Amino acid sequence: MKEMDYVWHLRAKMAEQGMFATTDLQPRLAERGVSLSREQTYRLVTGHPQRLSMSILIALCDILGCTPNDLIEPRIVEASNQKVAGETLSPKSRVTARRTTINRPGTTP
Template sequence: MRQMDYVWHLRMKMAERGMFSTTDLQPHLADRGVSLSREQTYRLVTGQPQRLSMDILVALCDILECTPNDLIEPRINEVARRKAVGGQDSTGKVTPIKPRRTTIRRPGGAS
C-alpha cells in the first residue's frame, strides 16, 4: 500500500533569504494582504501544514521568489500490509486458521 506524505521546506527557503525568525515573515505577508497571528505564522514555519490557502502559498512564493515545488516535496512511502488470519497472503493463497488449545483456570487452583 502507498502512503502519501510531503516535506515542507519553508524554513529552509526562509534561511536562504536571511530570515531566521518567524517574525521576519509577518510584515512580508501583511504587505501582500495576508494577516496571520504570531502563533499561526509560527505553526506555518515550524510545522507541516495540513491545509494551506492558495493566497498564503502564492504570497510565500512571491516573498521567497520560489515556486510551490520548492516549498513542497511530495513523498510516497511503501507500507507493508499486515496479513489477516484466514486471509490471503501476497501470492493470493489462503492462509488456514490454526486452532489453538486453551487452558481454563478456575479460582481455587482446580483445573
C-alpha cells in the same frame, strides 16, 4: 499500499533569504494581504501544515522568489498491510482501552 506524505521546506527557504525568525515573515505576508497572527505564522514556519490556502502559498512563493515545488516535496512511501511475525506495532496503530465514567448531574460518584 502507498502512503502520501511531504516535506515542508519553508524554514530552509527563509534561511536562504536571510530570514531566521518567524517575525521576519509576518509583515511581508501582511504586505501581500495575508493576515496571520504571530502564533499562526510560527506554526506555519515550524510545523508541518495539513491545510494551506492558495493565497498564503502564492504570497510565500512571491516573498521567497520560489515555486510551490520548492516549498513542498512530495514523498510516497510503500506501506505493507501485513504484519510480519515479531514485528511491533507503531504507536499510531496501537489501540488502548480506557474506562470511561459518566457523571450525571445531581449524583455523586
